[in-house]
Amino acid sequence: MTMNRRNFLKTSIGVAGAASLSACSMNKMASHSGRKAHVVVVGGGFGGATAAKYIRQFDPNIAVTLIDAHANHVTCPFSNLVLAGEKTMADITMNFDSLRSQHDVNVVQGLVTEIDGVNRKLKLADGQTFTYDRLVLSPGIDFKYEAIEGYSAKVAANQMPHAWQAGSQTELLRRQLEAMPDGGLFIMSAPANPFRCPPGPYERASLVASYFKKHKPKSKILILDAKSKFAKQGLFEAGWQSEYPGMIEWVSMDMGGAVNQVDPAMMTVTAADVHKGNVVNIIPPQKAGKIAFDSGLTDQTGWCPVNQKTYESSLVPNIHVVGDSSIAGPLPKSGYSANSEAKICAAAIVALVNGRSAPEPSWVNTCYSLVAPDYGISVASVYKYEEGKTVSVKGAGGVSPKNGNKRLEAVYAQGWYDSITQDIWKS
Amino acid sequence: MFSFSLTRLNEPCSRYVLRAGGLALLIFAGVSVASANDSVTGATIGYTCMGCHGVNGQSPGPIPSIAGQSAERLTTQMMAYRDGSKSGTIMNRIAKGYTPEEIKAVAAFFAQQPAK
Structure with a gap:
């Protein structure tokens, strides 16, 4: 099935009209018909799902389609607790229901096999095609098995x-x-x-x-x-x-x-x-996700070079790469970084679609690790944008002190997981 | 620049701020950024805090909520983490990443969010 932007908008209007007779539905229809751009997000993990949510939140007049190969996202964070028998797979499995119901994101399950950056089109393994004004790619990692x-x-x-x-x-x-x-x-x-x-x-x-x-x-x-x-x-x-x-x-x-x-x-x-x-x-x-290679988005490092203010690829215009696949300066490849990058990317895309320049960015990374279920340690950094680069703010960040409160940091590790998963998939 | 744009927001847009959370702020922040050159807005910083402190600063778990607290209280606490007069597990390391002006801006942002 071919679904270009016009068909996508028609379908969305149809769904909104049919599904809802509430007072909201008229507003919803109005906003659909008036949408000024279509952003496709590939990957529903920490980077992609955040980008999809926040683009819709920052500008409801931008239509967003999120494509993920799976019906759910299982988080890498806390998967080590599953290995230890402290959590179940259900505890770390997120769905896309909130993105659909609260943010009106068109969530599609499918594997993206081809991106045509010149004509701003992409194709799924099942033959569906989509056009985009801007594409956000958050495909995560692939492995150098060889x-x-x-x-x-x-x-x-x-x-x-x-x-x-x-x-x-x-x-x-x-x-x-x-x-x-x-x-x-x-x-x-x-x-x-x-x-x-x-x-x-x-x-x-x-x-x-x-x-x-x-x-x-x-x-x-x-x-x-x-x-x-x-x-x-x-x-x-x-x-x-x-x-x-x-x-x-x-x-x-x-x-x-x-x-x-x-x-x-x-x-x-x-x-x-x-x-x-x-x-x-x-x-x-490791290296960037396969679709990043197939789409000409990677350089000799095996990762994707991007503009540090907008996450737009340095190699293919109108495609933004966030999360583990991108080269994000000193930000580590973490879920927190991906969430932070995706918010900056979302704000930049909304600004660009609206003819403004991208806002000045600011990032945080915070990573908790558990040495035992009740023994937590952390590392944190704050980053700013300086002369085209992302740099760590000097004098800030670092790891927990040796005599830090390990029990409380373990409690906060759980608190971090509760907060970030709610931010991305449950609100 | 910050205090000007945020103060301007506080009055006529408070209904929007309450209803749409950070949305109205960011849209306006975008406008203010255009005239403020390289300044980071309180909203831009605020969104990076939510990974731990919850959506709009309303924490669903054991990390303290910061939404709806007075800007003065939030600023005082962040400045105390920054200069080391208050001890936290991680906040000292994070607070040192911001200038006093940035701290005031992000405090104003979370003060505008509805308390949990």
Whole structure:
């Protein structure tokens, strides 16, 4: 089915007219018919869903279509709590109902296979096509499977999950950890920078350790790392020592930790040495989501260069890239960053559609990590725009103090999750 | 510039502000930005706070709500986090990222949001 902008508007009017006889419906119809632009958002995660909501909120006269390959979004944040048995998949699964009902976003389930930046059109795997005035792309990450010999999407899905996109692999890894005998070895490989959620692998090791401590206390965790330092390292290592003495071993790149080969049949992982695990979690090096490559939006780094004030691609006009796929200066690839970037992008798009210049941006990133379910640590940064670049504000930000209130930071980690998921998917 | 544009907003647009939350503010903030050159508006900063403090500053969980508090109180607290006279878990690190003018602007923004 072909759906160009005019058809999209007609359909929307039809739906609004048929679905609602309330006093609001007349206003709604009026606003539909008067819409001045159509923005398509690809990806319903932290970046895309935020952009869709806020474009509609900032200017109700812009029509927004959100396209996601799935009916729901399962959040990576808190998926490590699912691995630890502290949360369920339902707890971390978000739907798009509020975007539909409260923001009148046209939510479409489908896989975008082709973007034509010249004619501002895109095509889905099922043949549907859409035209756009501006496109927001928030496709998240893809994996460089080929960097590790023997590893592949198939191995990840069946034997050695990455579980770095929450969903079925989160469930697989949880089942494997549950089935592991006490005294077993859980091997993780952590990737080189840049990658999604820099403290994530170390939070994962921590929360799996909290599960082992309760249920399989003789078990060990081996982290093989392609880096020689990692986010919140001092705080994590202090927590590992106090909470899980002797359970977690971290092998840095300098010490031969970079994994270059796996053998799923033997459950072995090869770095400087060969290690055999009961459960193996390979987090491969990463790159921008596939559609970003297919659409010519990536540079030699494998990520998408963008204007730091508008998130418009430096390579293809009228396409904005937010979230993990974009090169956002010093902002890390986190859900909080994606949410912050998407609000700046939404405000910029609304300004541009209305013939104004994009407003001066300001960003925050806050990342909580759990060393244990009741032991939280955090890192925060504030960013500003300076001479075309995003820069960290000097003197601000940083990690929790060593003697910080770990219990309260764990409470606030939950508070952060409650707030940001409500901001994006539930309000 | 901030105080001018926000004060101007407070009076004639208060109905809109209450009804539409940040929307009216941002639209007007956009207008004010055009004349204020490189200044960041209180609304732009405010939207970045909501990832922890909830939509429009109305927190659904254990992080304190900041919506509808007086601009004076919010400014005083942020300035105290900024100079270290008040201790928080994370707010000292965040408050240091803003100038006193930016703190006043974001305090005015959250003061305009309906309390939870």
